Amino acid sequence: MKAARHDAAGIKFLIYMVKHLLIALVLTGLVSLPAAANPVRRDHIDVELIPASTSIEPGSVLTVALRLNPDEHWHTYWKNPGDSGLATQITWELPEGFKAGPIQWPTPTRIDVGPLANYGYDGEVLLLTDIEVPRSLPASVPIRASAFWLVCEEICIPGDADLALTLPAGPPAPHPLWSDRIEQVRAALPSSIDGLDVRAQLAGGQEWILSLPRSAMPHSGKLEFFPDEEGWIEYAAPQQTYTADGKVHLRFAAAAAVSQRQGPLTGLLVADPAFAGGQNAAVISSPVTVSESVPAPPPAAPAPAQSQLTLIVALAFAFVGGAILNLMPCVFPVVGIKVLTFVENSRSSAASLRGHGLLFGLGVLVCFWLIAGILLALRAGGATLGWGFQLQSPLVVSALALLFFVLALNMSGVFELGARAQQLAGSVRAQSGYADAFLSGVIATLVATPCTAPFMGAALGFAITQSATVAMTVFTALALGMAAPYVVLSFSPKLVGRLPKPGPWMETLKQILAFPLYLTAVWLIWVLGRQVGVDAIARLLVGMTFIGAGFWAFGRWQSVATSRVRAAARVAAIVLVIGGAVFAWPQADATNQAKPSSLATNIGEWQPWSPEAVVAANQEGRTVFVDFTAAWCVTCQFNKRVVLNKESVQTRFREKGVITMVADWTNRDPQISAALDSLGRSGVPVYVFYAPDSRAPILLPELLTESLVLNGIDKATQPIRTAATRE
Amino acid sequence: MRKLFRIFLAPVCLTAVLAAVAYAAVTPGATAPDFTLTAIDGNPVSLSQFRGKYVVLEWFNSECPFVQKHYTSGNMQKLQSKYTAEGVVWLAINSTNPEHSNYRDPQRSRAIMSQWKGSPTALLLDPEGGVGQAYDARTTPHMYIIDPQGKLVYRGGIDDKPSFSLRDIPDARNYVAVALDELLAGQPVSDNDTRPYGCSIKYKY
Numbered sequence: 061m062k063a064a065r066h067d068a069a070g071i072k073f074l075i076y077m078v079k080h081l082l083i084a085l086v087l088t089g090l091v092s093l094p095a096a097a098n099p100v101r102r103d104h105i106d107v108e109l110i111p112a113s114t115s116i117e118p119g120s121v122l123t124v125a126l127r128l129n130p131d132e133h134w135h136t137y138w139k140n141p142g143d144s145g146l147a148t149q150i151t152w153e154l155p156e157g158f159k160a161g162p163i164q165w166p167t168p169t170r171i172d173v174g175p176l177a178n179y180g181y182d183g184e185v186l187l188l189t190d191i192e193v194p195r196s197l198p199a200s201v202p203i204r205a206s207a208f209w210l211v212c213e214e215i216c217i218p219g220d221a222d223l224a225l226t227l228p229a230g231p232p233a234p235h236p237l238w239s240d241r242i243e244q245v246r247a248a249l250p251s252s253i254d255g256l257d258v259r260a261q262l263a264g265g266q267e268w269i270l271s272l273p274r275s276a277m278p279h280s281g282k283l284e285f286f287p288d289e290e291g292w293i294e295y296a297a298p299q300q301t302y303t304a305d306g307k308v309h310l311r312f313a314a315a316a317a318v319s320q321r322q323g324p325l326t327g328l329l330v331a332d333p334a335f336a337g338g339q340n341a342a343v344i345s346s347p348v349t350v351s352e353s354v355p356a357p358p359p360a361a362p363a364p365a366q367s368q369l370t371l372i373v374a375l376a377f378a379f380v381g382g383a384i385l386n387l388m389p390c391v392f393p394v395v396g397i398k399v400l401t402f403v404e405n406s407r408s409s410a411a412s413l414r415g416h417g418l419l420f421g422l423g424v425l426v427c428f429w430l431i432a433g434i435l436l437a438l439r440a441g442g443a444t445l446g447w448g449f450q451l452q453s454p455l456v457v458s459a460l461a462l463l464f465f466v467l468a469l470n471m472s473g474v475f476e477l478g479a480r481a482q483q484l485a486g487s488v489r490a491q492s493g494y495a496d497a498f499l500s501g502v503i504a505t506l507v508a509t510p511c512t513a514p515f516m517g518a519a520l521g522f523a524i525t526q527s528a529t530v531a532m533t534v535f536t537a538l539a540l541g542m543a544a545p546y547v548v549l550s551f552s553p554k555l556v557g558r559l560p561k562p563g564p565w566m567e568t569l570k571q572i573l574a575f576p577l578y579l580t581a582v583w584l585i586w587v588l589g590r591q592v593g594v595d596a597i598a599r600l601l602v603g604m605t606f607i608g609a610g611f612w613a614f615g616r617w618q619s620v621a622t623s624r625v626r627a628a629a630r631v632a633a634i635v636l637v638i639g640g641a642v643f644a645w646p647q648a649d650a651t652n653q654a655k656p657s658s659l660a661t662n663i664g665e666w667q668p669w670s671p672e673a674v675v676a677a678n679q680e681g682r683t684v685f686v687d688f689t690a691a692w693c694v695t696c697q698f699n700k701r702v703v704l705n706k707e708s709v710q711t712r713f714r715e716k717g718v719i720t721m722v723a724d725w726t727n728r729d730p731q732i733s734a735a736l737d738s739l740g741r742s743g744v745p746v747y748v749f750y751a752p753d754s755r756a757p758i759l760l761p762e763l764l765t766e767s768l769v770l771n772g773i774d775k776a777t778q779p780i781r782t783a784a785t786r787e
Numbered sequence: 788m789r790k791l792f793r794i795f796l797a798p799v800c801l802t803a804v805l806a807a808v809a810y811a812a813v814t815p816g817a818t819a820p821d822f823t824l825t826a827i828d829g830n831p832v833s834l835s836q837f838r839g840k841y842v843v844l845e846w847f848n849s850e851c852p853f854v855q856k857h858y859t860s861g862n863m864q865k866l867q868s869k870y871t872a873e874g875v876v877w878l879a880i881n882s883t884n885p886e887h888s889n890y891r892d893p894q895r896s897r898a899i900m901s902q903w904k905g906s907p908t909a910l911l912l913d914p915e916g917g918v919g920q921a922y923d924a925r926t927t928p929h930m931y932i933i934d935p936q937g938k939l940v941y942r943g944g945i946d947d948k949p950s951f952s953l954r955d956i957p958d959a960r961n962y963v964a965v966a967l968d969e970l971l972a973g974q975p976v977s978d979n980d981t982r983p984y985g986c987s988i989k990y991k992y
Contacts, residue, residue, distance in 0.1 A: 143925040144987035146949055174992030175916075176925055208950065210852075215889060216986040218852045218951035290982040316814045316923070317980050 102219040105130040105211045109203070109223040110186070112242045115230035119195045124225070125186040125242050126150055126163075126207055134213045135180045138168035140288055140327075142295040143176035146210040146218070148187060153204040157194030164188045167250050167330055167341040168286060170295075177296035178212075179286055186245045197229040250328050250341035260325040260346035262314060264354035268293060270310040270329065270346070274303065278440050279333050279526060283310040287327040291315050303734055324348060333526065371530060374522040375537045381516030382541020388511035388695065394504040396573040397471075398546060400566060401500070403559050410553050416497040417550020421543035423501020428539035429532065431509070436528050447520045447743030448509050451692040452728045454591045454646040458600055460506065461584035462644060465604050466611060467503075468577035471570050474608075475615025501543065507580065508542065511694050517762045521741035583694075588646070590691035590726050596646055603644025610636030669723035671735065677719045678752040683776050684719045688736060688746040691726040695762060696745040703764040712770055716777040718749075749776035813923040815940055815979040819933040822918045824880065824911035827893040827900070832909050834933070837876045841970060843963065844931040846919065846988060847879040847910065849899045850889040851927045852951045853985035858903045860953045862961075863928075863945075867906045870967050879907040882919030884991035890914075916990040926985035930963050934970065941966040943981030 099108030105128060112123040128136050128148065137145040152160040165187065168179040191203070203225045210218050235242070256276055261269045270285060277283070283301045287293050297313035310329075315321075326345045334340045385391060401416070435449055450456045469475065516538065523534035549555050581604075589597045610633040617629035667673065669686050677684045687704060689696040703709060713720055725732045725744050736742060739757060747760035749772060760772050819842075823833040834842065845863070848854055857863040867877050883890045891899060893912065900910055913919055922931060922942075932941035946959035966976040 144983075144985060146951070146984060149950075173987045174990040175920060176987045176990070178987065208952070210951070212986070214887065214989075215850065216852060220952075291980075320980065 098223050098225060099127070100221045100223065102221060103211070103217045104134050104213070105136075105209070105219060107207060107209070107219070107221050107223065109205055109207075109225050110235065110238045110242070111203075111225060111227060112235055112239050113232040114227065114235055115233045116193055116197060116201050116227045117232050118193060118197045118229065120193050120232065122191045122193050122227075123188055123242060123246070124191060124203065124205075125188050125238070125245070126205070126223075127184065127186050128181070128209060128211075129184040130211045131213075132183070134211050135171055135178070135182045136185060136209050136211055137178065137180040138286070139163070139165050140179055140286065140290065141210075142170075142178040142180075144173075145178045145180065145212060145216070146208075148207065148209040150187070150189060151206040151208075152189070152191070153206070154191065155198070155201060157196075158201075158203075159192040161190040161192075164190070164246070164249050166245060166248060167328060170284065170286075172296065175296055179295070186242065188242065188246060188249075200226050200228050202226050248340070250330075250343050251339070252344070253335060253337055253339055253342045256335065256342055256344070258329060258342075258344045258346045260348050262318065262348055262350045264352060265319055265350075266314055267354050268310075268312050268314050268325070269355070270325075271307045272329075274306050274308055275440075276336050277308045277331055278336055279524075281331060281333045283308065284330045284332075285310060285312065285327055286330065287325070289321075289326070291317055291321055292325060292327075293318075303730075303737075371522075371526075371533075374519045374534050377515040377519035378523070378534045378537035379541035379544070381519055382538040383544055384515065385508050385511060385538075385542050386545055388508070391504055391508045391511065394500065394507055396569075396576070398500060398504070399559075400570060400573070401497070402546075402549060402556060403562050403566060413550050413553070413556060415494060417547045419494050419497040420501040420504075420550075421540070421547045423498040423503075424505050424543040425501075425536065425539040426498075427502040427505035428535050428542075431505070432523075432532060432535040435524075436531055439524070440528075447524075448690065448693065448725075449728070451509060451587070451690070452591075452726070454588055454596065457584055457588045457591065457692065458596075458644055458646050461581050461588065461600060462604065462607060462641065463503075464507075464577050464581040464584065466607065468574045468581065469608060469611050471574035471577065473567075473571055473615075475611045475618060505539070505542070517741050517743060517746065520743055521736070521739070524737075524742040584692075587692040587726065592646060599646075600644045603640040603642075606636050606640030606643065608640075610634070610640060666720050666722045669721040669732075671731065673721065674750050678750055681752045682717055682719050683752060684721060684750040685713065685773070685776070686721045686723055686746075686748050686750065688723045688725060688732065688741075688744045688748070690724065690744050693725075693744045699745060699747075699764040703766055703769055706766060709766060709769050709773075712773050716773050718773055718777060747772075749773075751776050813921075813939070813942065815942060815976075817939055818937055819931070819939045820918075820921045821937075822921065824913050824918060825893075826909040826911050827896045828909075829893065830909075832878065832911055834878075835937070838937060839935045840874060840876050841870075841935060841967065842876040842878060842933040843870065843967070844922065844924075844933070845877065845879045845907065846924045846927050846929040847881045848883050848889055848927040848986060848989065849881075849891055849896070849903075851986035854927050856951050856953060856956070857928060857945060858905065860956050862956050864903065864905050866961070866964060871906060871908060873971060875967060875971075877907040879905070879910045880913050880918060880924075881910065882913040882916045882924065883989040884916060885914050886991070887989040889989050914991070916988070919988055919990065924983075924988060926983040927988060928985055929983040929988075932963070932966055932970070932976075940970065941976050941979050942983075943978075944983045947981070949982070949984035 099106055101107075108127040108129075110125045110127055112125070116122055126148070130136060137147050139147045141147050148163070150160075150163060152158075154160060166181070166185060169182060171178040171180055171182060205223050206220065207223060208218070208220045210216055234240075257272060259271045261271070263269055268285075270283070281301070284299055285293070293315055294313040299310055299312040301308065301310050303309070324345045324347050327343075328341050329344050330341045332340065335342060386395060398420070402413075431450060435447070438449070451460075519534055519538065523531040526534075585597055585600060588600060613629045613636065614633035617626050666687070669688075674684050674686070687696075687700070689700065691697075712718075723729075723732050723735065725736075736744075736746060739746060739748060739759065741759075745762055747762075747764065747769075749758040749760075751758065758772065758776050760768060819834065821833065821835045823831050826832050849858075854863075871877050881891070881896065885892075896910055896912070900907075911918075924931075928945045930941070930943060930945050931939060934940045941963070943962055945963055946956070946961045948955040948959035962978055962981050965978065969976050
């Protein structure tokens with residue numbers, strides 16, 4: 061406290077010094093600041109007239125800013141002040157021939173005051189006015205303005221001031237302190253955006269629904285509308301952004317007497333994050349279409365919680381999440397293989413070891429970029445997708461199952477690939493190729509997608525709502541995090557030296573490691589079954605058998621037989637493998653019959669999720685817990701078995717009257733994607749409580765523990781301090 | 788904790804329900820919601836007891852500069868005495884919540900009104916804000932006129948010059964005076980739904 065005061069005194073002294081220095085400069089003629097009754101201090105506000113240029117050029121346009129700087133927590137008003145309040149007014153008193161334009165209002169913010177809402181500026185604002193300057197000027201020009209304002213916090217205080225500037229005629233000289241700031245304010249002024257097609261629909265005389273193409277707002281976010289005039293909308297009613305039919309919609313309540321209004325709906329449409337062109341606020345004037353009926357409330361979760369992270373935090377989360385990913389069950393089989401490679405290569409040169417580490421890292425990076433690139437491209441095209449989207453495709457799941465099966469066969473020793481076969485002497489393998497290192501990076505990434513590590517969910521959710529550059533940066537951090545342990549290991553010969561010596565034990569270990577891979581394949585087959593059913597599984601298994609036979613034939617006569625026999629075996633192998641792959645290929649129509657694959661188990665009472673069901677339950681005063689999950693999400697399955705279906709957890713859900721719902725994202729589901737978006741996430745698992753009061757949804761971490769969930773239940777069902785107790 | 792919650796919740800819910808029920812009823816032409824409030828002299832006053840007369844509702848907060856504009860100028864008092872003399876009932880309503888610094892208890896309200904020489908039929912206190920929200924009243928002042936049949940015939944601002952400057956009063960078109968003159972002459976109100984201006988009502992929340 062004492063130190064803070066000391067600081068404040070120091071700052072005051074500094075300001076004092078700067079002021080006197082400036083005065084000295086002015087006196088010595090180095091800076092010619094205008095003389096003025098300016099600035100003035102009134103109750104709770106500083107007011108000042110600031111010219112963009114400290115001299116006036118004949119025949120030009122001079123911008124003058126009225127700077128309103130109220131005390132902390134006090135605000136002034138926009139041109140439409142909302143439910144109460146009063147717009148700031150400026151009356152200019154200018155010499156002959158000068159002409160002042162209207163106030164150029166910056167984008168306001170909504171200020172909620174209990175059941176009322178105001179539009180204005182919390183804190184400092186610069187209101188710009190352009191003044192046309194005539195061709196002939198006297199040597200010095202007096203500019204006077206009477207300003208009126210209302211400044212409010214809990215109470216309102218009106219104020220006025222007569223402000224004056226005297227500027228010399230001369231070539232433009234940017235204001236030494238303020239010209240940059242004035243240009244910033246001007247650049248951020250709302251303007252109409254070319255090609256932004258906003259439709260306004262008045263539904264049943266009660267609700268406004270504004271619609272714009274998804275391409276105008278590629279990153280899902282929040283819209284807000286500020287009407288120019290009174291009588292069009294209920295200022296204090298919530299405004300809800302949602303996506304439907306490839307369009308972004310904003311819905312809010314119309315004013316009671318809206319039917320008496322005529323002409324287009326005019327005002328500002330503000331986007332966060334920005335519109336496609338980079339602007340945050342658009343001036344719109346939309347012709348109104350009237351529809352009789354009021355459509356059902358939009359399917360979106362209440363109170364979006366996105367973009368709470370800053371880029372730095374998101375990058376840190378992504379990196380840590382990527383590193384933790386290596387410990388998740390999905391990546392585990394691959395980790396085993398990777399460690400073996402290191403052991404194999406531990407006797408090779410440090411340079412080659414580094415090369416392997418880097419190439420593995422590159423493989424991870426490229427694969428992440430590829431998946432993220434496709435994901436972002438598809439999203440920009442309007443698809444509602446999230447992390448793990450590739451596993452929502454039965455084709456990708458089948459292909460991965462086959463890949464793992466073949467890898468496992470390889471590790472079981474059914475066949476060997478390429479040059480290695482010749483060197484196979486039952487002992488230590490020669491160095492595996494660089495291509496291998498790269499490919500294992502790619503594979504590690506592919507298998508990692510079903511797992512969401514702690515920290516990853518928030519980072520990815522952030523990434524997906526940002527611009528493509530930011531998103532790719534976050535994905536890069538994730539990839540670097542995942543590759544980091546191997547790269548570090550490969551760069552540290554000491555660490556490698558600690559690994560056990562290579563030897564025949566490796567062949568044994570390799571064959572043992574084949575079994576987790578078989579299990580991975582089994583799991584992928586189960587996912588496919590969830591997605592398209594038993595028939596698809598049968599086809600895949602038959603295909604697998606053929607492929608297995610093909611590789612067996614390849615391996616059986618690989619090194620022993622005569623060249624003719626070997627050639628025949630290879631032809632047979634190729635035919636079998638291709639035939640198997642074709643047979644296993646999921647049928648086009650099968651992918652379409654994607655049905656909600658109920659992941660609800662018979663333990664506990666899990667209802668299928670829908671936004672309407674959440675709203676309905678909330679309206680009955682019940683708290684809702686939603687498990688956003690997918691069959692291909694290993695972390696989800698782990699959490700469900702180990703924590704959510706535990707008797708103690710289920711009992712607590714029942715005791716507290718919490719309705720539990722499952723949102724199954726195994727197949728593509730735009731509604732679920734939209735709900736995840738609104739929670740600031742882009743992948744599963746997500747565990748969230750929706751309380752019946754107005755609180756934001758309560759998110760749990762990606763990795764659950766029993767106590768975490770129990771505490772979450774208690775927190776979500778405990779009433780918040782009511783608004784009435786607020787100050 | 789739970790009990791506390793209920794105690795607070797009850798009036799909040801009641802207010803919300805009131806507001807919801809009345810929501811459709813606040814536009815001109817609709818039936819004005821009835822209410823009973825306690826006047827600063829301690830007596831209960833109901834809207835329904837004035838059936839058969841024109842009733843003006845004036846949302847009031849003595850600490851609001853916009854209200855002060857119309858009282859220090861004598862503008863509001865003039866309207867009150869002129870129209871109550873012609874048989875119009877004038878109810879000033881203060882919906883400021885008791886925790887707000889602008890709240891004035893009945894005793895101080897009496898002192899302020901007599902100092903200003905105001906002459907409404909009654910000054911009513913609405914500390915819960917239920918009546919204010921039922922009428923969708925947002926500002927002080929915010930004016931309403933109810934006809935002898937209990938229908939809302941005017942709602943909106945006191946005049947068309949949204950400012951706090953006394954100089955604007957003589958030039959302003961006083962919507963309430965115009966509407967009352969038209970009504971008393973048996974004509975429909977020409978501007979029956981205008982923009983109110985002033986301080987936000989200090990509702991409980």
